[in-house]
Amino acid sequence: MQLLSNALAFLFALGVIVFxxxxxxxxxxxxxxxxxxxxxxxxxxKLWGFRRGDTEYRVSWIPLGGYVNFAxxxxxxxxxxxxxxxxxxxxxxxxxxxxGPFANVLLAVVLVAAVFMTGFAARDAxxxxxxxxxxxxxxxxxxxxxxxxxxxxxxxGRQVGNWQDLMFAILTSPEKPLRMEYERLESPGEPGTxxxxxxxxxxxxxxxxxxxxxxxxxxxxxxxPGSAAEEAGIQVGDxxxxxxxxxxxxxxxxxxxxxxxxxxxxxxxILRGRERIQLTVVPRPDRQGAMIxxxxxxxxxxxxxxxxxxxxxxxxxxxxxxxxxxxxxxxRISLRASLGGPIEIAAVSGAAARRGFRDLLLxxxxxSINLFIFNLFPIPILDGGQIMVLLVEGTLRRDLSxxxxxxxxxxxxxxxxxxxxxxxxxxxxxxxxxxxxxSADGVETGSPSQEH
Numbered sequence: 500m501q502l503l504s505n506a507l508a509f510l511f512a513l514g515v516i517v518f519x520x521x522x523x524x525x526x527x528x529x530x531x532x533x534x535x536x537x538x539x540x541x542x543x544x545k546l547w548g549f550r551r552g553d554t555e556y557r558v559s560w561i562p563l564g565g566y567v568n569f570a571x572x573x574x575x576x577x578x579x580x581x582x583x584x585x586x587x588x589x590x591x592x593x594x595x596x597x598x599g600p601f602a603n604v605l606l607a608v609v610l611v612a613a614v615f616m617t618g619f620a621a622r623d624a625x626x627x628x629x630x631x632x633x634x635x636x637x638x639x640x641x642x643x644x645x646x647x648x649x650x651x652x653x654x655x656g657r658q659v660g661n662w663q664d665l666m667f668a669i670l671t672s673p674e675k676p677l678r679m680e681y682e683r684l685e686s687p688g689e690p691g692t693x694x695x696x697x698x699x700x701x702x703x704x705x706x707x708x709x710x711x712x713x714x715x716x717x718x719x720x721x722x723x724p725g726s727a728a729e730e731a732g733i734q735v736g737d738x739x740x741x742x743x744x745x746x747x748x749x750x751x752x753x754x755x756x757x758x759x760x761x762x763x764x765x766x767x768x769i770l771r772g773r774e775r776i777q778l779t780v781v782p783r784p785d786r787q788g789a790m791i792x793x794x795x796x797x798x799x800x801x802x803x804x805x806x807x808x809x810x811x812x813x814x815x816x817x818x819x820x821x822x823x824x825x826x827x828x829x830x831r832i833s834l835r836a837s838l839g840g841p842i843e844i845a846a847v848s849g850a851a852a853r854r855g856f857r858d859l860l861l862x863x864x865x866x867s868i869n870l871f872i873f874n875l876f877p878i879p880i881l882d883g884g885q886i887m888v889l890l891v892e893g894t895l896r897r898d899l900s901x902x903x904x905x906x907x908x909x910x911x912x913x914x915x916x917x918x919x920x921x922x923x924x925x926x927x928x929x930x931x932x933x934x935x936x937x938s939a940d941g942v943e944t945g946s947p948s949q950e951h
Contacts, residue, residue: 535567644694669709742765
């Protein structure tokens with residue numbers, strides 16, 4: 500059933516993303532009067548299709564992409580028909596090529612805006628502060644001297660604005676020393692002490708990304724009226740640092756600490772603003788075990804707010820992906836850790852779908868932005884490579900010869916095949932370790948529940 504759900508989620512996610520990408524090419528081409536011969540989801544032999552006007556619409560057997568075939572796209576078949584692709588001005592051809600990637604940007608904005616309008620947990624937002632909520636014993640975070648309540652200010656000289664920034668720096672720096680500045684509160688109401696340290700994340704073998712054993716604050720977004728939490732003095736905006744001296748990783752961890760302790764007084768360490776507070780709470784019995792009556796932060800935006808925040812969210816994501824590409828070239832993170840093929844995408848999309856439709860939409864937006872960036876790389880046969888050729892021709896004020904274009908296409912095809920082969924190998928090594936070599940299990944986290 501898991502394999503089936505992975506396959507269905509993969510086909511749905513990739514199908515929507517590829518359809519929107521090719522639709523972008525198609526719409527702009529039709530707007531400029533270019534005759535479209537084929538609109539295909541997938542490659543290879545036709546599985547199903549129909550013809551309307553000049554265009555054959557089809558679904559093909561290999562569901563790993565798609566294409567739009569324009570009349571006169573092949574230089575060897577060029578005629579004087581003004582509706583042929585190569586007979587259109589270069590600026591129109593550039594816009595046709597750009598339309599596909601930017602359609603993926605529009606899709607990502609729509610998907611994230613839809614999630615923001617229906618509501619989302621604050622743990623998924625970029626507004627979670629870069630304050631350490633818990634440090635695992637024996638972890639790189641503990642070795643660096645970080646403690647719960649420390650606010651990370653900079654990593655390698657770059658300002659850290661939120662928890663996502665900190666996690667991105669750690670994930671992309673396995674076994675690399677990171678110089679960090681942080682602020683530690685010494686006493687309530689007083690300025691914190693700024694110190695620096697070196698954090699060296701360990702490498703997670705299976706994913707080959709960094710991990711430091713530090714976790715964000717477990718923020719309280721709701722206090723149920725009349726609950727044990729309200730009676731204890733817990734307020735919305737508080738962060739739970741520890742229960743009975745045990746650090747809390749997430750709302751799941753909070754649940755585990757109280758579920759089997761009905762009627763037992765529990766000492767809580769709370770971070771309220773810039774002050775640490777000790778409170779005592781007595782969990783009350785519930786049908787599913789003991790509860791204290793708190794919920795995690797949950798946000799819901801209006802339509803206008805959702806669109807604005809979605810644009811900002813996707814812009815930040817694009818910057819992070821480009822920063823990741825930079826780290827690959829700097830060899831701070833391996834290509835294996837950052838490159839995923841169809842098996843990996845299917846596994847992650849299936850897991851997202853099982854968590855909920857909102858998680859699947861967020862994952863689809865992530866893939867859509869990745870496709871936008873990847874397609875603009877100056878690799879021949881990709882949109883970015885074809886745009887580069889058009890820019891060169893515009894600079895030279897003449898078309899390149901058919902022979903040169905054929906060689907460029909051959910080079911691009913070899914590059915794409917090699918990249919796909921590497922992605923498939925990495926997929927197998929990460930997801931089917933028994934077929935290649937043993938690999939340690941990755942870290943899996945559960946979804947936090949809404950109230951405890």
